[in-house]
Amino acid sequence: MKGFFNYLIKTLSVFCITAFSFCTGQTQENMKPVGILAGDEKKMYEILKECIAEKAINKSALHYFSECVIxxxxxxxxxxxxxxxxxYYHENYYSPSSATYYASITFKKTQPEPDLPRGRGSVKTPSYGKPQEATAPPQFYLVVKDANDKRLYSSSYVLQKKSNQPFFTGNYYSESNFSKNVYNGNKVDKDLYPQNFDHAVFVNTFFIIASQKGKYGIQSSKKETMIPFEYESLQVFDNNFLAQKDSKFFLINSKxxxxxxxxxxFPSLFEYSTTVNNIPQTKNIFLVKINGKQTFLDRNFNVLKPLVYDKIEYFNTKQLMLLATIDKKQVLVDYYSFKELTPRYDKITNLDNERLLIESNGKKGLADFTGKIILECLYDNIEIPLGSDYYTKPIKLLIEKDKKLALYANGQFLTKFEYDKISFRTNFLIVKKDNRYGTLDMNGNVLIACKYDSTQSNNTGTRLEFIKNGKAFEINENGEILKN
Incomplete structure (x- = not known):
């Protein structure tokens, strides 16, 4: 029997590092103090810790809770x-969201199958004659596989161990699965932080940011108060802390x-992350308000731009242009030079990522992104009508002046200001003039003169009809009369 149990134990551990959240309360956990673990449970826990340490981001920051899940x-x-x-930082967050992790290892139970190792230190049965006796003690192997390695035919390993004794005694195990997940939130280790807190904002091995009686402060793991509980909010910011007090934001150090x-x-985490995701150039740039004026700070809180404007918004993401407000007027500003690109208007809107809709004294016009005037502010309204951006290239605009509409595209008016209504179909336009209906092609040329009383769908709903003196005339897909 001595040689019979010289079998190889192969423990394949799958190690997964993901941003998947292990949510509190999802499952009923069977917690057990680590101090009372014994036998295979204790051995498994030590293997788990070895894997965690091997893949730790910062081994000096590791701290294990005193209870484990069984x-x-x-x-x-x-x-x-x-x-x-x-x-742990979510993508493009300036403050960490968590330092709490959960790792587990699952061992699959199986029946023993003796495997007689081949080669040195093994029992070998040749094709003839008697078995040769082993000259070395048997060896047992524990192999921890890294599942993040997606190669099909080869793998990397987190941990590889061998022993001349079986790793476990209570059961036989054929494989195991190891996973590591970022915890969704901040789990407080009561052994490290026994105080009662209203809400924990952030916790790690060294300190906890939490609230007491509605005010936030920081307690160290040595049970010392690092930052008094007097702030409206507190967040980690690099090696310092972003604090809010009396509705003002500022940076404080650990003293x-x-x-x-x-x-x-100061931008919230979500606001900052969204901005950086959309405009990568703004990473480590913070849009803030100081003394009633908006400006930009770098990561070291140096002021990057003069305190000039009452309000600043990101406007054109490709060229990093800003929409600034000063004295109730709006102006387009280049971020890098901080020079004004346009005159100051009552309102500036991005019309179609190529043109600006400008407004002054209740009248509207057009300009490009360099500030060059395309149409002076002479018009009551300028809009991209429903269907124009879908059916037509280039985009057609409807421009209103003195309660009449005209069609505009490619830098020129395609019609006069003579229509009361213009609506888009797939291949043509329906127009209304002097309470009569007609059609135009997409270039503004008349297809059907405005002489019909009304419009309706035919009985099957498949075609448009014009009505004149009670008689219906079907319109084809090109905006022309199909029959009289």
């Missing part, structure tokens, strides 16, 4: 651990010393 069924054993590691100017506005 699930033991007839076909598998799962053991899990909560722990703190390096601060609670203010190390930046005060700001009336």
């Amino acid at each position: 699930h033991d069924t007839s076909d598998k054993m799962t053991i899990g651990a909560y722990y703190y590691d390096e601060n 609670n010393e203010k190390i930046s100017q005060e700001m009336e506005k």
Whole structure:
């Protein structure tokens, strides 16, 4: 029997590092103090810790909770651990969202199948004669596979161990699955932070940001108050903290010393992340308000632009242009030179990413993104009508003046200001003039003169009809009379 049990134990561990959230309350957890683990449970927990340490972001930041999760069924054993590691940042966040992680390893139970190793230290049965006796003790192997490696025919490994004794004694295991996930939120280890907090904003191995009686502060893992509980909000910002007090934002260090100017506005995590995702050039640039004026700060809180404008918005994402407001007027500003590109208008709108809709004294006009005037502010309304951006290239505009409409495209008017209504079909336009209906082609040429009383769909709903003196005339797909 001595040689019979010289079989190879292969434990394949799958290690997954993802941003998948392990949500609180999803499953009923069977928690067990680590201190009372024994036998295979204790061995499995130590293997789990070895895997975690091997793939840790920062080993000096590791801290394991004193309880682990145990699930033991007839076909598998799962053991899990909560722990703190390096601060985790969501994409393009300036402050970490969590430092709490959850890892687990699941061992599949199986029946023993002796495997007689071949080669040195093994029992070999030749094709003839008697078995040769082993000259070295048997060896047992534990292999931890990294599932992040997506190659089909080869793999990398998190952990590889060998022993001359079986790794487990209670059961036989054929494989295991190892996973590591960022925890959705901040789980507080009561052994490290036994105080009662209203709400934990962020927690790691070294400190916790939390609230007491509605005010936020920071407690160290040494049970010392780092930052008094006196702030409206607190967030990690690099090696310092972004604080809010009396509705003002500013940066403080770990000694609670203010190390930046005060700001009336600072972008939220979501606002900043959304901006950077849409405009990558704005990474590490913060749009803030100081003394009633908006400007930009870099990551070190240096003021990048003069305090000139009451309000600043990102306008053209490709060229990083800004829409600035000053004295109730709007102006287009280049971010890099911070020079004004247009005159100051009552209102500026991005019409179609190529032209600006400008407004002054209640009248509208057009300009390009360099500020060059295309149409002076002489018109009551300028709009892209419903269907124009879908059916026509280039985009047609409807321009209104003195309650009459004209069609505009390619820098010129295609019609006079003579229509009361213009609506788009797939291949033509329906127009109304002096309470009579007709059609135009897409270039503004008359197809059917405006002499019909009304419009309607035919009985099957498949065609448009014009009505004159009670008689219906069907219109084909090109806007022409189909029959009289």
